[in-house]
Amino acid sequence: MHTDYSRKAHMSRVKLSRKRTFAAITLVAALGLSACGGSGSSESGNADAAADGQWPLTVTDDAGHEVTIDEAPESIVSTSVTLTGSLLAVDAPVTASGATMPNSPVADDKGFFTQWSDVAEEKDVEALYQGDPDVEAVLAEEPDLIVVSKTGQDSASAIYDQLSDIAPTVVIDYGDKDWQEVTSRLGEITGHEDDAKKVNDEFDARAQEVRESIDAPAQPVTGMVFNEKAKGGGSGASANIWTPDSAQAKLLEEVGFELAEVPEGTAGQGEMGKRADIVEVTGENLSKAVTGESVFLFNANEKTAEAYQKNSLVKSTPAVKNDAVYALGLDSFRLDFYSATNVLDRIEDEFGK
Structure with a gap:
């Protein structure tokens, strides 16, 4: 199947x-489940509340910032093209994203990765820029949540203060965790935890199916x-x-x-x-x-x-x-x-x- x-x-x-x-063709997208790993019962409780549609949600991101998201996000800007795919997978409302070099073996004419570029097109995700982050382009989108990678060539962490003046900004470190943790964490901060669980369960089931069907x-x-x-x-x-x-x-x-x-x-x-x-x-x-x-x-x-x-x-x-x-x-x-x-x-x- x-x-x-x-x-x-x-x-x-x-x-x-x-x-x-x-x-x-850095790194693997991935990030940690802070609510499950030593960030405290208060944060875990907030995450549970978010899953039930109760806001505000307060999280501690991977750069140590305590970030409060007042309401369920409706317009998310991803400054990391690496993280955008996982946001799309959990059906988070991504309206715009940073991009990589366009028209390459791994990217389309907007600079979106080929594995999810058609999904981005279906959801009308705008490519804000290729390469270095553009604060003015992010500001023009009027987002209610901004997602930033901590490391990698698509990191905008150097301009975190400017971005956080625009909207709540969450930093994710995808360099030390696997992509399914990325999915879970992004599901948490966007209120799409059920979607994240569904995605991970679907992949695990598919992997088991492949395991049983091959020599x-x-x-x-x-x-x-x-x-x-x-x-x-x-x-x-x-x-x-x-x-x-x-x-x-x-x-x-x-x-x-x-x-x-x-x-x-x-x-x-x-x-x-x-x-x-x-x-x-x-x-x-x-x-x-x-x-x-x-x-x-x-x-x-x-x-x-x-x-x-x-x-x-x-x-x-x-x-x-x-x-x-x-x-x-x-x-x-x-x-x-x-x-x-x-x-x-x-x-x-x-x-x-």
């Missing part, structure tokens, strides 16, 4: 002799984002391997896949610093770090998978020898309900019994 939100697509398994093609590939598996060129434009290649703390790895586990371990001593120092969700690997360490019998490439299409198969740094790894390298689509990097459901569809298409 496929949901109304799904964008049916085909996953690509690249073979050296015969290719099944499929064409289909799993060779186990264990490695999930990663592969970069054909080294960072800084040097020679070689690099990869960010998803850890069990990442939303991407959790998705693989949810369909029954076992995660391969990354051996100690193979991680690089990395420009992104210490992170719980990825292990950064460069150069010759790739052959040591990629231990999975199968490899799943996120933020990847057929071309990426072909480049991976041909790269000399990984030619001796089990997955390349097994001809078991799979691309999960260009929309699989920034997970939300829409893109995560797309990934499930691709897994089912490839491994369905």
Whole structure:
């Protein structure tokens, strides 16, 4: 059973002799359930009241601001294109959003991500700007709630004070939590908790359905984002391997896949610093770090998978020898309900019994 939100697509398994093609890129959308995690019984009570349609609602956001939302929002501006998909998924009244570079492999002509751009069009969501946040554009929308990401290239946290003068402004950190937590938290602050629960339950049911309908590939598996060129434009290649703390790895586990371990001593120092969700690997360490019998490439299409198969740094790894390298689509990097459901569809298409 496929949901109304799904964008049916085909996953690509690249073979050296015969290719099944499929064409289909920070972070994963995600955030924490503050009402369930140490923010106090008062906040939890307010969240329960909001679910019953009782306002005002007071929350402590991920930047430590105590924010009071007087009434159920009717006009929400999202300054984070990463968070907009989750707002749309819970049917929150998003009227406008920041955007990314338009007409790219992952975005439409407005700069909205392809996995939910048609939903945004149906709901008449306006693209306010691409790139740096525009306070005047937000002000012109006359919102009654503004949503801001704490981190990432789409963060407007630097102008929080200006935005909070316009309307109640809630900061969400999507960098350390999974996309289903994003959905729950946004459902809470918008009064759409029931919709959020429905979305998460629907995804979990779909994941279980896929798990039961496939013949799993060779186990264990490695999930990663592969970069054909080294960072800084040097020679070689690099990869960010998803850890069990990442939303991407959790998705693989949810369909029954076992995660391969990354051996100690193979991680690089990395420009992104210490992170719980990825292990950064460069150069010759790739052959040591990629231990999975199968490899799943996120933020990847057929071309990426072909480049991976041909790269000399990984030619001796089990997955390349097994001809078991799979691309999960260009929309699989920034997970939300829409893109995560797309990934499930691709897994089912490839491994369905």
